[in-house]
Amino acid sequence: MKRYWIIHRFLYTFIFCVVIATVEALFFVYPLVNQKAGIYNEQSVYKNSDIDFIAPEPSFEQVSEIVGNSGIECVFPFYLTKTEVNTNGKTRTTTVLLSDQYENIDKTMYNEKRLIKKSDTKYENSVMVDWQFCKDTSASIGDEIEFSIAGKNRKYNICAIYETNSIYDGGAILAIINDDLKNEIVEQSKNNGYSGMYIKANDYNLCKSFLTTEYRPLGRLKDKSEFDDEDQYLVHYHAIMDSAYANEITDFRIKEKDIDSSSNIYLVYVGGVIIFVLFICFNILMARRGCEKNYFKKHCIPVGKNVKPYYRISIELECLFSIITYALVLGYKYIFSKEYIPKKSIGCYIFIIPIIILISEVISFVKNNLMINAAIKENNKLKMYDAIKENNNID
Numbered sequence: 001m002k003r004y005w006i007i008h009r010f011l012y013t014f015i016f017c018v019v020i021a022t023v024e025a026l027f028f029v030y031p032l033v034n035q036k037a038g039i040y041n042e043q044s045v046y047k048n049s050d051i052d053f054i055a056p057e058p059s060f061e062q063v064s065e066i067v068g069n070s071g072i073e074c075v076f077p078f079y080l081t082k083t084e085v086n087t088n089g090k091t092r093t094t095t096v097l098l099s100d101q102y103e104n105i106d107k108t109m110y111n112e113k114r115l116i117k118k119s120d121t122k123y124e125n126s127v128m129v130d131w132q133f134c135k136d137t138s139a140s141i142g143d144e145i146e147f148s149i150a151g152k153n154r155k156y157n158i159c160a161i162y163e164t165n166s167i168y169d170g171g172a173i174l175a176i177i178n179d180d181l182k183n184e185i186v187e188q189s190k191n192n193g194y195s196g197m198y199i200k201a202n203d204y205n206l207c208k209s210f211l212t213t214e215y216r217p218l219g220r221l222k223d224k225s226e227f228d229d230e231d232q233y234l235v236h237y238h239a240i241m242d243s244a245y246a247n248e249i250t251d252f253r254i255k256e257k258d259i260d261s262s263s264n265i266y267l268v269y270v271g272g273v274i275i276f277v278l279f280i281c282f283n284i285l286m287a288r289r290g291c292e293k294n295y296f297k298k299h300c301i302p303v304g305k306n307v308k309p310y311y312r313i314s315i316e317l318e319c320l321f322s323i324i325t326y327a328l329v330l331g332y333k334y335i336f337s338k339e340y341i342p343k344k345s346i347g348c349y350i351f352i353i354p355i356i357i358l359i360s361e362v363i364s365f366v367k368n369n370l371m372i373n374a375a376i377k378e379n380n381k382l383k384m385y386d387a388i389k390e391n392n393n394i395d
Contacts, residue, residue, distance in 0.1 A: 004310065008291055008292065009286060009292075009314060010317075012286065013286075013314065013317055013318055013321065014321055016282055016318075017317075017318055017321035017322040017325060018321060018322075018325045020275060020278055020279075020322065021321070021322040021323070021325035021326040021329065021353075021357075022325055022326075022329050024271050024274075024275055024326060024353050025325075025326050025329035025330050025333070025353075026329060026333070027271070028267050028268055028270065028271025028274075028353070029267075029268055029271065029326075029330065029349075029350060029353060030329075030330060030333050031267060032263060032264065032265060032267050032268055032349065033330070033333075033334075033341060033345065033346060033350070034337070034339065034341070035263045035264065036263045036345035036346075036347075037337075037339055037340065037341040037342065037345045038339060039263060039345075040342055040344060040345045041163065041164055041166055041339065041340055041342075042166055043256065044109075044114060044163050044166075044342075045109045045114075045163075045164075045165060045166050045167055046252045046253075046255050046256040047256055048109070048111070048113040048114050048163075049107065049108055049109045049111060049113075049114070049252075050106075050107040050108075050111075050200045051076075051107060051108060051109070051198045051199065051200060051252050052199055052200055052201040052204060052207065052251070052252050052253065053198075053199040053201065053207065053208070053211055053249055053250060053251055053252065054167075054196055054197070054198055054199070054249070054250035054252075055196060055197050055199055055211055055215060055217070055248075055249055056195075056196050056217045056219075056245065056248045056249075057191060057193055057194065057195060057196060057217035057218075057219035057220050058075075058077060058193050058194055058196075058197050058217065058218065058219050059192050059193035059218035059219045059221065060192070060193050060194075060219075061218070062193065062218050062219075063075055063077045063101075063193070063194065063197060070206060070207060070210035070211075070214070071201050071202060071203030071204065071205070071206030071207035071208075071209075071210065072199055072200075072201060072202070072207055072210075073200045073201060073202040074104045074107060074199075074200050075104065075197045075198065075199050075200075076099065076101065076104045076105060076107060076108050076197060076198040077099060077101055077193075077194040077196070077197040078097045078098060078099040078174075078194060078195060078196060078197065078198070079097070079098040079099070079185060079194055079195045080095065080096070080097055080098075080195035080196060081095075081096050081098070081149075081195075082094070082095050082096070083096055083147050083148055084147065084148075085133075085137075085145055085146070085147040085173070086145065086146045086147065087137050087139045087143055087144065087145040087146070088137060088138055088139055088143060090136075090137045090138065092133070092136050092137050093170075094133060094147075094170065094171070094172070094173055095165075095168040095169075095170065095171070095172035095173070096147060096149075096172065096173055096174075096175065097172055097173070097174040097175070098149065098174075098175050098176075098177050098181075098185070099174065099175075099176060099177065100176070100177050100178065100179060100181075100182040102176045104198075104200070105174075105176075107198065107200045108174075108198050109162065109163075109165055109167070110128050110160070110162050110174055114162045114163040115160060115161075115162055116131060116161045116162060116163060116340075117141055117160065117161045118141070118159070118160045118161075119141045119142055119157075119158070119159045119160065121142065121159075122159075123156070123157035123159055125154070125155065125156045125157065125175075126156060126157055126158075126159035126160075126175070126176065127145060127156035127157070127158055127159065127173055127174065127175040128158075128159060128160045128161075128162060128173065128174045128175075129145075129158050129160075129161055129162070129173045130161070130162050130163065130164045130165045130171040130172065130173065131161060131162070131163055131164045131171070131340040132164040132165075132170060132171035132340070133171055133173055134161055135338070135340075136170075139158060140158065140161075141158055141159070141160075141161065142157060142158060143157070143158050144156070144157055144158075145157075145158065145173075149177075149181065149184075149185065150181065150184040150185050150187075150188050151188065152184075154181075156175055163340055163342065164339075164340050167250075190222070191219045191220060191222075192218070192219055192220075192221060192222070192223065193217075193218065193219020193220075194219060195219075199211075204253070208251065211246075211249045212245075212246035212249055213246070215245060215249070216240060216241055216243075216245065217240070217245060217248070218240070220240055221236075221237065221240055222236060265349055268349050268352050268353070269352070271353060272352050272353060272356040275353060275356055275357060275360070276356050276359070276360045279318070279357060279360035279361060279364065280360050280363060280364055283314070283315075283318075283361075283364035283367070283368065284364075284367070286314070287311070287367075287368055287371060292310075296310075296372075296375065301372075301375050301376055307372055308368075308369060308372055311365060311368040311369070311372070312365070314368075315361045315362075315364065315365045318357075318361055319357060319358060319361050322357050323354050323357060326353060326354060326357075330350065
């Protein structure tokens with residue numbers, strides 16, 4: 001039976017299973033995986049951090065003064081720059097966040113909930129990167145990266161990898177800086193403060209009201225010494241103090257609601273119905289071919305050969321070829337995905353297709369056995385008829 005199966009059915013079975021499983025994985029299941037991953041990544045930075053707002057350019061005095069007031073629980077101030085980052089012989093233009101105040105870093109998107117991998121080694125100069133940076137540069141834990149801060153190239157080692165910081169186009173990396181480097185940045189900066197600050201509120205409504213109506217980015221306020229006279233300074237002062245900045249405030253709760261959406265799992269069910277029908281039809285078609293049905297009925301069953309192992313082999317190999325191909329294709333797409341696919345976005349739905357394949361194969365196996373049993377009964381009836389006929393002729 002094995003030899004006959006290899007000669008007459010192996011190629012058809014292999015091609016059919018590989019093609020169908022590949023199509024199911026690529027066009028029905030992986031799009032859902034990718035969609036769920038995209039939704040997760042867009043929501044994660046808002047849902048899996050304790051940030052409520054981002055405010056632009058606070059002065060150094062504001063950072064220390066507003067905590068505990070106006071519904072603000074704590075802040076994480078940072079400098080922001082976009083610069084070329086070098087690692088592993090690759091260069092990538094990257095958003096770089098720098099901060100000298102890291103006690104509230106666990107409130108930001110660089111927290112344990114979004115952590116992918118962390119180093120056991122402590123580095124003198126450490127940097128936290130996101131998945132997108134590692135994807136684009138092939139960087140990993142412990143690798144050295146280099147970029148320019150305050151006019152000088154600085155070297156850091158990757159201490160942790162987090163989910164992609166989707167707030168910034170292409171993601172962002174975060175480096176903790178010491179006081180000396182902060183002073184260098186301040187000396188070369190035209191502003192009197194940070195680029196921005198992440199804010200956690202203990203009273204959301206009070207904090208929102210303050211930020212959208214009263215807050216002024218005093219980091220933009222230049223020193224009087226930079227102006228030729230008092231009138232020029234006053235023009236600059238009133239331009240900042242009399243402007244509204246509500247449109248520059250990022251509200252995480254509103255962002256979270258705006259991107260809250262569900263995925264279309266119906267794609268997998270459609271694929272399941274298609275693969276169920278195709279596997280049933282394939283087995284029926286194969287079983288009714290002349291080289292199988294006629295050969296078995298004329299040459300095997302009449303001499304007492306058991307042809308059921310042939311169909312058992314067919315079912316087993318169809319399951320094996322299709323499920324392995326399905327798993328390999330999904331695995332390949334997962335490894336080489338251009339977007340971070342967290343395990344949280346991969347649910348039980350990926351098992352729907354393999355389960356349907358198994359169900360369709362069991363049904364096909366039962367149908368084939370019924371066909372064989374019917375052929376055996378028909379053969380037995382013919383034998384009985386021939387025996388009766390022979391006995392009558394003798395009589």
